[in-house]
Amino acid sequence: MKLYIYEHCPFCVKARMIFGLKNIPVSLQVLMNDDEATPIGMVGKKVAPILQKEDGGYMPESMDIVHYIDTHYGSPLVTGPVNPAIGKWLEANHPAAYPLVLPRNVNGKFAEFATPEARHYFIRKKEAASGSFEELLAHTPGLVKKVSQHLRELEPLIQQSNACNGELSDDDFHLFARLRSLTIVAGLEWPTRVAEYRDNMAKQTQVNLLTSVAQ
Structure with a gap:
């Protein structure tokens, strides 16, 4: 495949x-x-x-x-129920997380931006919808503070480091994908339980975090 x-x-x-x-x-x-x-x-x-x-x-x-x-392929693993509180957290976090992550992606040494044409395509499309990357970056201090608060609010929702609701569910795919995106942002404050979940899920799923290219 x-x-x-x-x-x-x-x-x-x-x-x-x-x-x-x-x-x-x-x-x-x-x-x-x-x-x-x-x-x-x-x-x-x-x-x-x-x-x-x-x-x-x-x-x-x-x-x-x-x-x-x-x-x-094999016995199903994604068998746990979802927690509406996780969905609400993701929804509340998006308005602050997206403008933090978006302008940093093009400087993250990702293969999809390996040519100037590909990089400029992304910038042109995203800036047309979200505003200039320069302006988004100017809001970094306030957004970092807000997302750090969101991460503190997430901590009590995480039941186990290998499954946010205690049993692997759709929530884990949505949540880890968001947390992984946020690892490209330097300066965020990660509570212990959230960091343990983030790191353990990265290991289990074999999906790299972006801390090495954090900005």
């Missing part, structure tokens, strides 16, 4: 996680960010991740990939 991804993408992280959790071999293929033709040719639109299944067919949508792999 082959998984087409962007290295910075949290949706791609979700799809990658299930392969690591189940120790299922998969070939990771990084798409250049300005490559529209390849994903459109596979699934009719520019998206990632895209799974090329063993039968040659293509599947987009991160959680569809997660559930397909989990139910078709």
